[in-house]
Amino acid sequence: MNLFKTLAVGAALAAGLAGTATAQDTTKVGFIYVGPIGDGGWTYEHNKARLAVEEHFGDAVETVYQESVPEGADAERAITQMALSGADLIFTTSFGFMDATVAVAEKFPDVKFEHATGYKTADNLAVYSARFYEGRAVQGTIAGHLTDSNIVGYIASYPIPEVIRGINSAYIHAKKVNPDVEFKIIWAYTWFDPAKEADAAKALIEQGADVILQHTDSTAPQAAAAEAGNVYTFGQASDMSEYAPMPRVSSIIDDWAPYYIERVQAVIDGTWETADTWDGIGPGMVGIGEISDAVPAEVKAEALALKDAIASGEYHPFTGPLNKQDGSAWLAEGETADDGTLLGMDFYVEGIEGEIPN
Amino acid sequence: MRFVLEKRPAPSRLMLGLTPILAVIATMLAGGVMFWALGANPVEAIRTIFVDPLFDPTFASYSRPQLLVKAAPLILIAIGLSLGFRAGIWNIGAEGQYIIGAVVGAGVGLAFYPTESRLVFPAMVLAGAFGGWVWAMIPALLKTRLGTNEILVSLMLVYVAENILASVASGLLKNPEGRGFPGSRNFARDYPAASNLELLPGTGMHWGVIAAFIAVIAAYVLMTRHKMGFAIRLTGEAPRAARFAGVNPTRLVVFSLGMAGALAGMAGLFEVSGPAGQISIDFGSGYGFTAIIVAFLGRLHPIGILLAGLLMALTYIGGELAQLMLGMPAAAIQLFQGMLLFFLLAMDVFANYRIRLKTREAA
Numbered sequence: 001m002n003l004f005k006t007l008a009v010g011a012a013l014a015a016g017l018a019g020t021a022t023a024q025d026t027t028k029v030g031f032i033y034v035g036p037i038g039d040g041g042w043t044y045e046h047n048k049a050r051l052a053v054e055e056h057f058g059d060a061v062e063t064v065y066q067e068s069v070p071e072g073a074d075a076e077r078a079i080t081q082m083a084l085s086g087a088d089l090i091f092t093t094s095f096g097f098m099d100a101t102v103a104v105a106e107k108f109p110d111v112k113f114e115h116a117t118g119y120k121t122a123d124n125l126a127v128y129s130a131r132f133y134e135g136r137a138v139q140g141t142i143a144g145h146l147t148d149s150n151i152v153g154y155i156a157s158y159p160i161p162e163v164i165r166g167i168n169s170a171y172i173h174a175k176k177v178n179p180d181v182e183f184k185i186i187w188a189y190t191w192f193d194p195a196k197e198a199d200a201a202k203a204l205i206e207q208g209a210d211v212i213l214q215h216t217d218s219t220a221p222q223a224a225a226a227e228a229g230n231v232y233t234f235g236q237a238s239d240m241s242e243y244a245p246m247p248r249v250s251s252i253i254d255d256w257a258p259y260y261i262e263r264v265q266a267v268i269d270g271t272w273e274t275a276d277t278w279d280g281i282g283p284g285m286v287g288i289g290e291i292s293d294a295v296p297a298e299v300k301a302e303a304l305a306l307k308d309a310i311a312s313g314e315y316h317p318f319t320g321p322l323n324k325q326d327g328s329a330w331l332a333e334g335e336t337a338d339d340g341t342l343l344g345m346d347f348y349v350e351g352i353e354g355e356i357p358n
Numbered sequence: 359m360r361f362v363l364e365k366r367p368a369p370s371r372l373m374l375g376l377t378p379i380l381a382v383i384a385t386m387l388a389g390g391v392m393f394w395a396l397g398a399n400p401v402e403a404i405r406t407i408f409v410d411p412l413f414d415p416t417f418a419s420y421s422r423p424q425l426l427v428k429a430a431p432l433i434l435i436a437i438g439l440s441l442g443f444r445a446g447i448w449n450i451g452a453e454g455q456y457i458i459g460a461v462v463g464a465g466v467g468l469a470f471y472p473t474e475s476r477l478v479f480p481a482m483v484l485a486g487a488f489g490g491w492v493w494a495m496i497p498a499l500l501k502t503r504l505g506t507n508e509i510l511v512s513l514m515l516v517y518v519a520e521n522i523l524a525s526v527a528s529g530l531l532k533n534p535e536g537r538g539f540p541g542s543r544n545f546a547r548d549y550p551a552a553s554n555l556e557l558l559p560g561t562g563m564h565w566g567v568i569a570a571f572i573a574v575i576a577a578y579v580l581m582t583r584h585k586m587g588f589a590i591r592l593t594g595e596a597p598r599a600a601r602f603a604g605v606n607p608t609r610l611v612v613f614s615l616g617m618a619g620a621l622a623g624m625a626g627l628f629e630v631s632g633p634a635g636q637i638s639i640d641f642g643s644g645y646g647f648t649a650i651i652v653a654f655l656g657r658l659h660p661i662g663i664l665l666a667g668l669l670m671a672l673t674y675i676g677g678e679l680a681q682l683m684l685g686m687p688a689a690a691i692q693l694f695q696g697m698l699l700f701f702l703l704a705m706d707v708f709a710n711y712r713i714r715l716k717t718r719e720a721a
Contacts, residue, residue, distance in 0.1 A: 036687070036688060036689065037687075064682055064683075064685070065685075066678065066681045066682050066688075067681070067687065067688045068688035068689075070640065070643050071638065071640045072633075072634040072635075072638065072640060072641060072643055073427070073629065073633035073634045073635075073643070074643065074678075076633070077421075077424055077675070077678065078678055078682075080420060081417060081420070081421070081678060081679065081682055082682060084416055084417055084420055085416065085417075085682060085683065086416075095539070096638065096640060099544050099547065099635055099636065102547075103546075103547070119537060158528075158540060158639055159528050159540060160538070160539050160540060161537070161538050161539065189524050189639060343537065344537045344538040345538065346538040357524075357525065357528060357529075
């Protein structure tokens, strides 16, 4: 009976709702997600930041989102529909949305767009990303100390500069504390696919890895490690603390909330301008999740000291002397990498085995 | 007293026509219950999915043409698949043929970058069709020469195709000006001669849409007027009789898989040079698999497939609107689409069986 009542009321409401317009003074902020909001990683954190925006601004801001948007033709439609629905500011939160965001931004000059992890900007299109490699340095330090087999497994997603940077940064710092360490890398070609990620984790464990790092967004590798026992993992994008203290011993957390709040505020104030933001541990865009008791105290102290040094700007994770994989010189003693090289990074540093697929 | 199912001597023609409509109605009802359970207004949700993309004042002018854009590859692929399906030849790998068609066609286009010659696009279409055809010939030849199962071979080749796609997107066809990121040059944005844009602005009509309409008509003529169509139908309905009638099964396998591959390859090329814009690792978006649903939803009939493709596109675009406007989770929309196929298959019971009321208790 209840259902029929709802249906009847619904029918009556449907006509009325169709014409409802958003109140003039509300700012509408849209988010396009590549994964489901329940992925427990990348998209989950973006959505958490969306909720933080709602909480911060209350009734002044309305947010909408669309999850699991495929990269490609569907993305352009999803973004266009969001712009048509009256959004004032739209965040597109995956690299693969780049060209689609550029195309829609051209069609809607009055709407502001923000694209995560890309590099194409326009008057109404800003880009933003986080220096995840800073977190990878801390992670690599812990991983290098923890491994007994000296084999660290790495579940990589796509061979793009951001992922390669992460591998290099983790490797450099693992090697620093453990010269015998070796990285085994599996390319999953996905950002979120629990089945594939679990398979990759199991394959790495079978190959002797006792620490697993991941650049994919689900908790499936954590579950696979928990099942295997005595395998350490790190939360990716989100804290994944439900797997602490073992196998998850720490994490890299993306905290987008301060940035989103700042940018929404700028739209409200009318001061929004295009920008190219790349923040790290210092400004709080990259967080290091609680290092659990499974990590020896002195290792924890060392990791936290490194984190503080990076945050203060005293230390750069890519500091020479560093060679490229082929043995050619990259950075001289004391020299640090420039952002341009980092943003386009397409090579491994010396010591990593295997090739970047192409 | 109880109901029994009694097999009909031949499927009811009335029911065959009626069950897709019944399935859509049943999907709306069951979907409505699901949306209600999710805390949405079921009438509003169903209206958002089925009516808003066509008539909503804010969205319709944009989403109506998008229906064609979304439906075109589905129809093109499903038409090709239906030829084989009617003859009992099961090509499950259209997704792979779609991907390879896009890769080969885009490869030809990129090889001539930045030409302004008008010939480059037709060459790409032919190359796309050829790529898809070659990919479909692998299961065809293995089946006719070695007797392998085309279902398994064509499906497995999808995974091979996906890996080839990932490889060329981050290697061979990578945009040299893309700062090391995978993905080819963008045809739609940076390469006008090789792009498949809207022919008339705001209509959604691109070459792929036109090809889809031509394919529908050609398939209709083939199936009703041509000897090959007769051979296909006869083989599907009575394989032994077909052999006695002189139908060559090898030719049939090569023809139907080849056509399906060529059409899927063309669909891939139209997509990569227009709506998708570029070869990227995620280019394969499942059209090849969804087209199987479209083929069956359309009863393997060309006109049916045309309508089914448009309906499927409507649920996609309407589903996106429901997510956007009502905050529905993406999974609920996928579930809703799944219901549609489920009810269609379930409703087939009424086409193949009669429901009888039995008054006497059976022993």
